[in-house]
Amino acid sequence: MSIVELSDVHVEFHRRGSPPVRAVAGASITVDRGQIVGLVGESGCGKSTLARAACGLLTPTAGSILFEGERLVPLTRRARPLEQARLQMVFQNPFSSLNPRRRVGSQIGDGLEILAGLSGAALDARVAELLEQVGLPATAARRYPHEFSGGQRQRIAIARALAAEPSVIVLDEPLSALDTSAQAQIANLLTSLARELEIGLLLISHDLAIVRQVAHVVSVMYLGVIVESGPTEEIWMRPRHPYTRALIASVPRADGSGVLPGSLPGEVPDPARPPAGCRFHPRCPIVVDRCRSDVPGMVTVATGHQAACWLAAADTRTVASSAPPAGSPGQA
Amino acid sequence: MTALLEVDGLRVLLPGRRAPITVVDGVSFEVGEGEIFGVAGESGSGKTISSLALLRLLPRGATVEGRAVFAGVDLLALDDRALRKKRGLELSMVFQDPMTSLHPMLSVERQLTDHVRYHLGLSRKLARSRAIELLEQVRIPDPETALSAYPHQFSGGMRQRIAIAIALACRPSLLIADEPTTALDVTVQAGIISLLAELRRDYGLAVILITHDLGVMSTIADRLTVFYAGRVVESGPMQAVIQDSRHPYTRGLLEALPHPEATERRPLVPISGAAATPQDRPPGCAFHPRCGFNRDSCSSAVPVLADIGDDRHSACPVDPFARA
Numbered sequence: 001m002s003i004v005e006l007s008d009v010h011v012e013f014h015r016r017g018s019p020p021v022r023a024v025a026g027a028s029i030t031v032d033r034g035q036i037v038g039l040v041g042e043s044g045c046g047k048s049t050l051a052r053a054a055c056g057l058l059t060p061t062a063g064s065i066l067f068e069g070e071r072l073v074p075l076t077r078r079a080r081p082l083e084q085a086r087l088q089m090v091f092q093n094p095f096s097s098l099n100p101r102r103r104v105g106s107q108i109g110d111g112l113e114i115l116a117g118l119s120g121a122a123l124d125a126r127v128a129e130l131l132e133q134v135g136l137p138a139t140a141a142r143r144y145p146h147e148f149s150g151g152q153r154q155r156i157a158i159a160r161a162l163a164a165e166p167s168v169i170v171l172d173e174p175l176s177a178l179d180t181s182a183q184a185q186i187a188n189l190l191t192s193l194a195r196e197l198e199i200g201l202l203l204i205s206h207d208l209a210i211v212r213q214v215a216h217v218v219s220v221m222y223l224g225v226i227v228e229s230g231p232t233e234e235i236w237m238r239p240r241h242p243y244t245r246a247l248i249a250s251v252p253r254a255d256g257s258g259v260l261p262g263s264l265p266g267e268v269p270d271p272a273r274p275p276a277g278c279r280f281h282p283r284c285p286i287v288v289d290r291c292r293s294d295v296p297g298m299v300t301v302a303t304g305h306q307a308a309c310w311l312a313a314a315d316t317r318t319v320a321s322s323a324p325p326a327g328s329p330g331q332a
Numbered sequence: 333m334t335a336l337l338e339v340d341g342l343r344v345l346l347p348g349r350r351a352p353i354t355v356v357d358g359v360s361f362e363v364g365e366g367e368i369f370g371v372a373g374e375s376g377s378g379k380t381i382s383s384l385a386l387l388r389l390l391p392r393g394a395t396v397e398g399r400a401v402f403a404g405v406d407l408l409a410l411d412d413r414a415l416r417k418k419r420g421l422e423l424s425m426v427f428q429d430p431m432t433s434l435h436p437m438l439s440v441e442r443q444l445t446d447h448v449r450y451h452l453g454l455s456r457k458l459a460r461s462r463a464i465e466l467l468e469q470v471r472i473p474d475p476e477t478a479l480s481a482y483p484h485q486f487s488g489g490m491r492q493r494i495a496i497a498i499a500l501a502c503r504p505s506l507l508i509a510d511e512p513t514t515a516l517d518v519t520v521q522a523g524i525i526s527l528l529a530e531l532r533r534d535y536g537l538a539v540i541l542i543t544h545d546l547g548v549m550s551t552i553a554d555r556l557t558v559f560y561a562g563r564v565v566e567s568g569p570m571q572a573v574i575q576d577s578r579h580p581y582t583r584g585l586l587e588a589l590p591h592p593e594a595t596e597r598r599p600l601v602p603i604s605g606a607a608a609t610p611q612d613r614p615p616g617c618a619f620h621p622r623c624g625f626n627r628d629s630c631s632s633a634v635p636v637l638a639d640i641g642d643d644r645h646s647a648c649p650v651d652p653f654a655r656a
Contacts, residue, residue, distance in 0.1 A: 042517035043488070149606050179374040180544065184588035184602035206517065209547075213590035213597055233597070250522040252547030253593040254586060256574030260529060260551050263522035267487055 001069055002030035003167050003200050004054060004087070009063035011049050021272045023049040025224035026063070031168050031200040036190065038215030038232065039204045040247070044268045045221040051172045051204045055089045056080070068167065085115055088161035092173035094153035098145040104131075104156050105141025111163030130159040134189060151182025155189065162193070168200040175210055187214050208251050212236050217304070220244045223279040224271060226298075230305030240307040242284045278310070286311055336506055336538050337363040337386075337423075342398035342408075344378070344385050348611065352395065355610045356382050357562040359398075360637065363506065366536040368528065370549040370570060372585075373559030376609050379542050382559075383508045387425055388415050403505070421451040424499040428511035430491035434483040440467075440494055441479040448501045466497040470527060489520035493527065500531070507531075508540045513548060525552050546585060547592075550574055555643075558582050561608040561618035564637050568644030578646040578653050581619045617647070625652040 011024040024046040031037045041047045052058040053065060056074040065072040067087050073080045091097040099107055105127045112118040112126050128138035134155040145153055154174060161169050171190070175183045191214055194201050205211050211218055212232055219229040220241065228241040239245045249262035266283040269275055275282050281291040290310050298306040299313050344356035356378040363369040373379040385396045386407055400407045402423060407415060427433040435443055444466060445459035454462065460479070467475035470493040483491055492512060499507055509528070513521035529552055531537040541553055549556055549570060557567035558579065566579035577583045584603040591598075605622040608614055614621050616631040623630065627650060635647040640654070 042519060151606070179607060180585055181374075181588045181603040181607070184600035187590075187600055188602065208518070209590040209592045212592060213600060236592075246519060248592075250519045251592050252518075252521075252525070252545065252551045254546040254550050254574060254589050254591065255593050256550050256571040258551065258571065260526055261518075261522040263526055264519040267489070268517075 002032050003068055004029070004031040004202065005064075005066040006030070006050070006054055007064045007066075009050065009053055009065060010061045011046070011053050011058055012061040019272045022061075022224055022274075023271060024053065024060075025274070027219075027221070027224075027226050028063075029054075029202070029219055029226070029229075031202050033167065033200055034194050034198040035217065036194050036201045036203060036215045038211035038218035039202060039221065040206065040208055040211050040218060041221035042206060042247075042268065044223065044271055046224040046271070047204045047221050048172055050221070051089075051170050051202065054202060055087060055170050056084075057089075082115065085111070085164045086167045088164050088166040088169045090154070090157045090161050090169060090171040090174050093177055094150050094157055095145075095177070097157055098153055098160075100145055102144075103141065104143055104145060104148075108141070108156070108160045108163050111160065115164055126163075130162050131156075133162065133193075134159045135185070149182070151178050151185055154178065154182070154186055158186075158189065158193070162197075166199055168202065170202045170204070172204045173206065174203070175205065176207065183210065190214060208247060220247065223268060223274055225279060225308065227280065227309070228305075228307040229298075230302070234302060234305050238302070238305075240301045240305070240312040241280075241309045242286055243280050244307070246285075278308070334365045335362045336365045336403065337540075338399070338401045339382070339386070340399045340401070342382055342385060342400065343396070344381050344390065345395040345397075346381075346391065347393040353610050354613075355562055356385065357610075357613070359559070359562070359564050361557050361564060361567060363538055363540055364555075365505070366532060366538055367554040368532055368539045368541055368552050370553030370556040371540060371542045371559060372544065372546060372549055372556060374544050374585075374607055376561070376607060377559035378562035378610070379559045380510050383425070383510060383540060383542060387419050387423070387508070388412065389425075417451075420447045420499075420504075421502045422504050423506040423508065424502070424504045425508040425510065426492070426495045426499045426512050429515050430488065430495045431483065433495055434491060434498075436483055439480055439482060443494070443498055444479075444501055447498075451502045462501065463497075466501055467494075469500070469531075470494070470497045471523075472497070487520075488516050489523060492516060492520075492524055496524075496527065500537070503535075505536075506538045506540065508542070510542045511544070512541070514543065514545065521548070528552060546574060546589060558585075561613050562610050563618060563634075563647065564645070565619065565647045566645065567637070568642065572642065572644055576653075578640060578644065578651060579648045580623045580625055580650075580652065583653065584622075625650045 006029045008026050008028055013021045027050050039047050053060050056072050059074045108127050109123050112123055127141050131138055131140050136155055215232050218232045218235050219226045222243050228244045239248055246264040252261050277293045278291040278296050281287045296308045296310045298308045300306050301312050340360050342359045345352040346355050359382055371379045384390050386400050441463055444463040448454055448459050464475045467478055472478050513524050553570040556570040556573045558565050560581050566582045587601040603622050608618045616633055617635050620626045620630040635649050637645045637647045640646050
């Protein structure tokens, strides 16, 4: 049983005087013990909205969110069932997600006091353990957030999440505010936490290169829907959705080659007025008539690998290959 | 290569709580005509401040020393009035976030034509047709309608194109682009990179491209300089600096990056320790506490940016990656 199961989740926002915006239009994701699930996409794709729904910060308009087999109780003023504290979140901005007026140790200690009933020396010892687990010295507990760098603050935020003994942590762009080296350090930390503590991670990021590095499986979102998902290496080497291909092709490579990245024509449409049929069709290089009217479902194209494209099943090209698909007119 | 801009010994001090902080500590580089010159470095490295110094856009209380000779004239020695005449006309700048760098309450037409009329004395009609030309150049669809629109009506990528159009309005020979694509989606970023490449090719525009993203540098920079803690640690042709880095910091940066072109995943190797800040610059070589090749001499003398041949420079006297 997956620890987190999002099934056909829809999240809609209502605005006075404008049509409602369906930021997430039917997304399904699962996170298992010790599994790092990457969720990638560009602006307006709905990944942050989906992440918030996955933690209960937003209530889905439709669909179900299960945590450890039970319906996830949204975060409201009423206390959530204690078991659901095992679902934790780390936010993007390490400068605003920590309380600047409280010492680091006391912020990490909150979870220990409330959930484990620790206090005094036992509490201090466990805080020290958590700090060391994220690569910070125990003495950090006495200091304030502003005394630390962005990368260090992000470690503190992770320690705070770990204090609740989570089975899943949702991380919304945890690396984007960090410098290259800090990114590498935190990425390595997340990988080892997932492996050693068997914690599931839902990692939302716009940075495909980092997600490829860290995630076991990845889901690609476009305009509120998941267009492709599967094992990371498989998706990276053999992307089957035209959007995924465009995304991968546009990531610049730090290889000194002087090769311009591929760009994608057009713009992301207004989420309040998504195109009919396949949402990607206006920008798709291989669009056919059917795409304009029929919404493609996810089809399995390889083991564990699915793509929502009418042409995905037939098309076996990799990103690098320029050979036309088998059976097309160009072939002998 | 004809040098369009020669920066020599640039030093910038900003007011600190107790004493002024040397944010840029003796930086020298050259930008050739029609080339894309990359300035790489992480936050706090001084890469942005160096460029702001050239255009006299630093906060009050900043002290600038050194020379910056642009088309034969030392920009740092000009009086404010003379510099204002050049700024926007001969050299201009685009910034990271077009939502804050564009004026939210002025139409696109106003923003495109104000300085054109100031610098070139064009009539409103001529300025307007120049504006349409510029929007076409940066590939904004339906330029006529775009003119009467406002920045908030455009997407991030479009806004950045508009910002570039504004910067190019008076046909400067040098554009300084400070993290122009960092705030944009990667597919949109690719479009801006292509645009800069076209401008270089079709108009011979020189660009100082400031970014921490070595991937972006790899796609388009001709030459590259790497900043650390307010100093240049390495510079040279982009391909050489990235494929055959000679400074341990440059190597460290490249090893800490995920490499999407790799056929298999290798672990990321972070640089140990935290980046040096201008307030806490270690003695001698600023990078030495984090460096795997650190020797005693590294903490005593500030390394000189030495010529290592092939138009390359490196500020590492140990030079551990030099081939025999």
